[in-house]
Amino acid sequence: MNYFEKMRGSGPSPPGVGAGEVFWSWLGSFLGISAVALLHAGLFEPRDLSLLIGSFGASAVLLYGAVRSPLAQPRNLMGGHVLSALIGVTAHQLLGSTPWLAAAVAVSLAIAIMHLTRTLHPPGGATALIAVIGGDSVHQLGYLYVLVPAALGALVMLVIALLVNNIPKTRKYPEFWF
Amino acid sequence: MHDGHRTMNTDNDCTATLLSDADVIAAMREIPGYLDISPADFREVFQVAYVHALKRVRDSIRAADIMTRPAHCVGSDLDLIQAATLLAERGFSGAPVTDAAGRVVGVVSEKDFLAGMGVDRPIGFMDIIAHCLNHRGCMAVSLRNRKVSDIMTAPPLTAGVEATLGEISALFVDRHINRLPIVDAEGRPLGIVTRTNLVQSYCFTGQGVQS
Numbered sequence: 001m002n003y004f005e006k007m008r009g010s011g012p013s014p015p016g017v018g019a020g021e022v023f024w025s026w027l028g029s030f031l032g033i034s035a036v037a038l039l040h041a042g043l044f045e046p047r048d049l050s051l052l053i054g055s056f057g058a059s060a061v062l063l064y065g066a067v068r069s070p071l072a073q074p075r076n077l078m079g080g081h082v083l084s085a086l087i088g089v090t091a092h093q094l095l096g097s098t099p100w101l102a103a104a105v106a107v108s109l110a111i112a113i114m115h116l117t118r119t120l121h122p123p124g125g126a127t128a129l130i131a132v133i134g135g136d137s138v139h140q141l142g143y144l145y146v147l148v149p150a151a152l153g154a155l156v157m158l159v160i161a162l163l164v165n166n167i168p169k170t171r172k173y174p175e176f177w178f
Numbered sequence: 179m180h181d182g183h184r185t186m187n188t189d190n191d192c193t194a195t196l197l198s199d200a201d202v203i204a205a206m207r208e209i210p211g212y213l214d215i216s217p218a219d220f221r222e223v224f225q226v227a228y229v230h231a232l233k234r235v236r237d238s239i240r241a242a243d244i245m246t247r248p249a250h251c252v253g254s255d256l257d258l259i260q261a262a263t264l265l266a267e268r269g270f271s272g273a274p275v276t277d278a279a280g281r282v283v284g285v286v287s288e289k290d291f292l293a294g295m296g297v298d299r300p301i302g303f304m305d306i307i308a309h310c311l312n313h314r315g316c317m318a319v320s321l322r323n324r325k326v327s328d329i330m331t332a333p334p335l336t337a338g339v340e341a342t343l344g345e346i347s348a349l350f351v352d353r354h355i356n357r358l359p360i361v362d363a364e365g366r367p368l369g370i371v372t373r374t375n376l377v378q379s380y381c382f383t384g385q386g387v388q389s
Contacts, residue, residue, distance in 0.1 A: 012217055014206055066212045067212070068211055068212070068214060072214075
């Protein structure tokens with residue numbers, strides 16, 4: 001297949017899911033984001049901390065909407081956020097004076113490291129990017145950003161995923177832990 | 179391939195026709211939950227995995243699992259009339275040939291009888307009928323007073339009990355044989371793998387082999 005032929009795509013698209021699947025995806029993500037957002041508002045915001053970052057919206061898609069995906073498993077969720085946060089903070093601290101470069105390095109390196117450690121979790125790319133473009137409130141956290149919000153927020157989402165995704169007969173979570 | 183009549187596909191060709199996109203999509207519909215894989219990717223995974231599975235099965239099934247035992251053999255000194263009678267009685271189209279010490283020294287089959295009758299091209303039963311009707315005599319007369327050792331194929335192709343299904347299948351295809359004597363270290367017959375055994379072995383799954 002030559003270069004341009006590849007761009008046409010080959011093969012059919014996968015089928016959609018049933019109403020039950022839609023319901024459990026909705027319920028899980030509602031509860032998962034609720035838990036993180038409530039903790040954020042009640043415990044963290046008053047202390048000038050943050051538990052709620054944009055990348056958790058993306059994690060919710062995987063954790064509650066694509067439960068079986070390798071990308072949604074605990075190893076990937078936790079590893080992806082923690083490693084990406086680490087890379088994001090480091091990229092900002094070393095290259096923050098050139099924001100475009102810091103942003104590009106943070107995301108690209110996060111993807112490479114997640115691949116190498118078998119922790120690929122797409123929202124990790126956002127976690128790395130937010131460490132660079134998240135503004136002063138994020139920058140002031142320094143490496144605390146790795147633990148709060150990245151690790152702790154992901155952990156809360158993981159707990160909700162374990163509780164909700166194992167209720168319906170048609171779902172089980174996780175496929176693997178590590 | 180040197181054999182134009184070969185009908186078996188290679189593994190990849192075989193599996194490509196086994197699974198269609200529609201099959202995969204139907205399965206994805208039946209399995210509840212969102213499967214994070216495209217049908218094309220799944221087919222690719224399946225195809226490669228299937229080749230591995232075939233190899234695993236072919237390597238795990240051995241001659242000892244599929245051979246007929248004991249192997250009915252004919253002695254190399256046996257008169258051809260007696261040998262033909264023996265094979266006919268048992269309904270065999272061929273048999274391993276053993277020497278006085280009981281070692282397999284050759285294989286004798288319909289092909290060898292035909293060659294012994296001076297037929298050098300592949301012929302069938304109808305050719306013989308036609309010849310007999312046209313010539314007022316049987317072609318096989320030339321086989322009188324000859325021994326098995328005169329016409330047998332020697333040295334024989336043999337294999338040990340540890341030979342895998344894959345190795346045996348390859349021998350059948352590459353060497354155009356229909357039966358393979360299975361022998362011990364001294365060359366004494368333990369059994370025989372025939373085409374029938376090979377076909378039956380394809381019904382084997384994991385549980386069939388241990389018994």
